[in-house]
Amino acid sequence: MNSKTSAKRFLALYFVIFFGAVFLRVDYFPLSWVPMYGYRHLSETLTVKFGDLSVRSRGLLAQRANGQTLFVSADDLNIPSGHFRRMFHQRVFNDGPPQDDRERLELASFNRWWYETFVGPDPRLNRNHSRQVLTSVNGTFGYEPGDPQRIVRLEAPVEFATYTRDQLASGDLIHPAIERRTAIITENGSFVRRGNGAIERMPDGIRPTGAIE
Amino acid sequence: MNRSESDKSRRSLVDRFFFDWHDAEALGAVRFYFGIGLAAYLVYQYTQLLRLDAFGEHFVFTRPIWYFWLLGIDTHVSWLPFIVAPIMVAACLYFAFGKWTKPAIIVVILCIFYMKGARDSFTGDVHHREIPIFAMLVLFFFSKCDRMFGIDARKRNWRPIQDWEASWPLRAMQVYIAMFYFWALIAKLRLSGLDWFSAGGRIQDMLIARAVRDGFTPTGDVVNLSLAWDLAQNPQAVFWIGLLVFAFELLFPIILFVRDWRIKLFMLIGAALFHVSNFVLLSVDFLLYPFVFVAFFNMNRFHEWAKSKLRLKRPALAAS
Numbered sequence: 001m002n003s004k005t006s007a008k009r010f011l012a013l014y015f016v017i018f019f020g021a022v023f024l025r026v027d028y029f030p031l032s033w034v035p036m037y038g039y040r041h042l043s044e045t046l047t048v049k050f051g052d053l054s055v056r057s058r059g060l061l062a063q064r065a066n067g068q069t070l071f072v073s074a075d076d077l078n079i080p081s082g083h084f085r086r087m088f089h090q091r092v093f094n095d096g097p098p099q100d101d102r103e104r105l106e107l108a109s110f111n112r113w114w115y116e117t118f119v120g121p122d123p124r125l126n127r128n129h130s131r132q133v134l135t136s137v138n139g140t141f142g143y144e145p146g147d148p149q150r151i152v153r154l155e156a157p158v159e160f161a162t163y164t165r166d167q168l169a170s171g172d173l174i175h176p177a178i179e180r181r182t183a184i185i186t187e188n189g190s191f192v193r194r195g196n197g198a199i200e201r202m203p204d205g206i207r208p209t210g211a212i213e
Numbered sequence: 214m215n216r217s218e219s220d221k222s223r224r225s226l227v228d229r230f231f232f233d234w235h236d237a238e239a240l241g242a243v244r245f246y247f248g249i250g251l252a253a254y255l256v257y258q259y260t261q262l263l264r265l266d267a268f269g270e271h272f273v274f275t276r277p278i279w280y281f282w283l284l285g286i287d288t289h290v291s292w293l294p295f296i297v298a299p300i301m302v303a304a305c306l307y308f309a310f311g312k313w314t315k316p317a318i319i320v321v322i323l324c325i326f327y328m329k330g331a332r333d334s335f336t337g338d339v340h341h342r343e344i345p346i347f348a349m350l351v352l353f354f355f356s357k358c359d360r361m362f363g364i365d366a367r368k369r370n371w372r373p374i375q376d377w378e379a380s381w382p383l384r385a386m387q388v389y390i391a392m393f394y395f396w397a398l399i400a401k402l403r404l405s406g407l408d409w410f411s412a413g414g415r416i417q418d419m420l421i422a423r424a425v426r427d428g429f430t431p432t433g434d435v436v437n438l439s440l441a442w443d444l445a446q447n448p449q450a451v452f453w454i455g456l457l458v459f460a461f462e463l464l465f466p467i468i469l470f471v472r473d474w475r476i477k478l479f480m481l482i483g484a485a486l487f488h489v490s491n492f493v494l495l496s497v498d499f500l501l502y503p504f505v506f507v508a509f510f511n512m513n514r515f516h517e518w519a520k521s522k523l524r525l526k527r528p529a530l531a532a533s
Contacts, residue, residue, distance in 0.1 A: 001355065004232060007381050010355060011231065014385060018348055022396050025403075028279050029329065029339065030347040034393055035400040037497075040415040042408045048421050052428040053436055078269035078291055080261035083335035085426065090336075091275060097337040105404055129337075132275045139273030139288075161425065169412055171446040173421060 025111050027099055035102045046168060049089045050159040050178070056088050062137070063153040072151070077140055091129040092156045092183035094190060094202045100124050124206045130183060130190035157182040230469075231384045232377035235511060240379035241311065241362025242512035244353060248309025250504030251321070251346065252302050257501050258342055259328045262294040276337030278330045289331055297324050308353075311363010318354045322347065342499060348389045349505065356382035362513070384469075386508040391466040394484070398462035413448035414455040420445035423495050441494045461487060474510060481506045 001007040021031035059073030074084035090096075104115065104122045134154055143150035161176035179195040183202070190202035224233070272289045274281070281287070301324035307317035325343050333339045357374045360366055401409045409415045424435045424442035435442045444451060461483065468480050484503065491497035 001357075001378070001381075004228065004377060007231070007377075008227065011381065011385055014351070015388075018389065019392070022399070027339075029333075030344055032341055032344045033400055034341065034344075034396040035404060036341055036397065037415060037419065038397065038400040038404040038409065040405040040409045040418065042405070042411070046418055046421070048418075048425055050428060051426040075266075076270070077272050078265050079272050079289070079335050080265065080332075082261065083338075086336040086338060087275070089426065097276070097339065099339050102404060129275065136273040136275045140270050163421070165412070168417060168421075169448055171448050173442070173446050 027103065039102050039105060045162050045164055047160055047162045050161050051089065056085060061155040062151045065150050065152045066148040072137055087133055088156050089158055091133050092154065092185060094127050094130045094204060096123065096127055096129050127204045130185045130202055134185050152187050154185040155182055231381040233380065235380040235383050236513065237374050237376050237379045238361060238513035239511040240356060240358050240383060242516050243383060243507050244358040245309050245362055246507040246512050248305050252305035254501045254504055255301055259294065259298060259332060262328065262331055263298060265291050267292040267295050272335060274334040277334040278339060281330045281334050294328060294331060297327050300324060311359055311365050314359035314363060314365065315354060318350050322350055345390060345393055345505060349386050352382040352385050383508055387469055390505055390508065391469050394462045394465045398459065410455045410459060413451040416455050417445050417448055417451045419495055444494065477509050481509060
């Protein structure tokens with residue numbers, strides 16, 4: 001910029017682009033409206049996941065098409081442990097990344113129009129995260145469909161702890177209601193086995209409440 | 214009123230805000246310290262990729278970041294970060310020392326796109342830690358940051374730039390950094406309203422979720438983030454912390470109108486503490502982000518001060 005006028009024009013363009021993203025609620029790198037931890041789903045309860053490092057380090061319980069069972073760990077997949085935790089706690093339970101929750105919430109009509117026109121439908125309408133884990137695991141190991149070595153079933157057990165608002169307000173975090181749920185992903189669909197033994201199909205639409213992490 | 218003062222008063226607010234704030238030497242010095250900090254920051258951000266087995270499995274991403282998806286990149290090539298990372302660090306240092314500065318900026322940006330893309334595509338959680346960095350690098354690129362305080366500037370004997378040429382990019386960086394906090398507050402209000410702060414608020418929810426995600430020891434303590442667990446059991450304290458966050462994010466842009474370096478330093482130490490707390494309590498990894506705050510100071514004066522201190526020290530050491 002060799003003159004103040006050209007510098008001012010550049011600054012105008014710069015701020016229109018970077019701050020325009022804020023008004024348009026764009027959250028695609030390198031632009032952002034900085035929503036990071038801005039979403040709070042206020043409900044009567046708070047559900048969180050009690051992790052277990054030893055269970056998680058062992059990995060996902062997997063079954064091959066030939067019936068053999070094994071564990072698939074972060075080291076086997078060669079991915080960072082934080083990402084394996086997200087896979088174990090969230091994706092296998094069909095929970096997407098948090099930006100999906102933020103993207104379409106409380107949209108102004110103009111924002112909704114441009115998102116649906118240029119980006120597509122709400123990503124939460126057709127969640128397929130659990131199935132994607134199975135696809136990624138097989139893809140990583142190079143197993144083709146029809147390969148007897150391929151993984152046809154994955155399982156991940158996690159304890160879901162639910163606090164009431166009264167417990168949270170009093171700081172009583174020792175006595176949540178705990179339910180062990182096991183995500184079961186197969187080639188024919190994804191399921192959750194609840195603590196009482198009941199097996200349900202994994203929800204794939206927008207969930208009313210979710211466990212946070 | 215002398216002539217220069219009357220000239221100044223005739224200039225618009227925008228002119229005074231962007232063009233009359235810094236000396237010519239400041240931009241190059243900020244580039245130097247920013248570049249050094251950037252190398253450390255980026256290595257820290259991508260260490261997780263460098264801990265993987267370079268010759269291990271190539272993971273098929275569960276959800277590639279948008280530009281990987283557009284380019285058809287759906288697999289993590291596990292040896293590639295071991296090549297990209299040294300190039301990235303070298304480019305940061307070239308940028309810092311003012312050697313091939315502009316090409317170095319392009320290389321750094323390309324490396325960030327690749328490394329961030331790889332990191333954020335494993336399971337699809339997109340992090341925001343490189344967004345202000347990118348915005349600042351764009352400003353460095355379009356400024357004359359290479360004209361002073363660098364190897365090329367010295368070798369090619371470039372003529373010094375004027376004060377206004379150094380001032381506007383630094384002021385634009387400051388605006389971006391300060392508004393980043395303010396927009397974060399606006400986003401909270403747009404998404405959750407005041408519910409974000411009510412009772413223990415979102416902070417208590419996060420403290421609990423983060424503290425328990427690695428489970429408990431046999432004695433019933435959380436494995437990690439025990440401070441977060443203890444704090445979450447005191448919702449009153451968490452509420453006041455939430456109010457502090459509200460006030461910090463709302464008022465931080467005031468720094469844009471502060472000229473006294475001591476007040477700025479005080480405010481930025483507060484911001485740095487905010488990031489350290491987020492890291493210690495919630496594992497939110499903006500820990501080294503405060504290095505960007507060098508953009509708020511005339512780092513040339515700091516550099517001269519540091520050099521004079523070192524010069525004073527050397528004879529003292531020699532005498533001893």
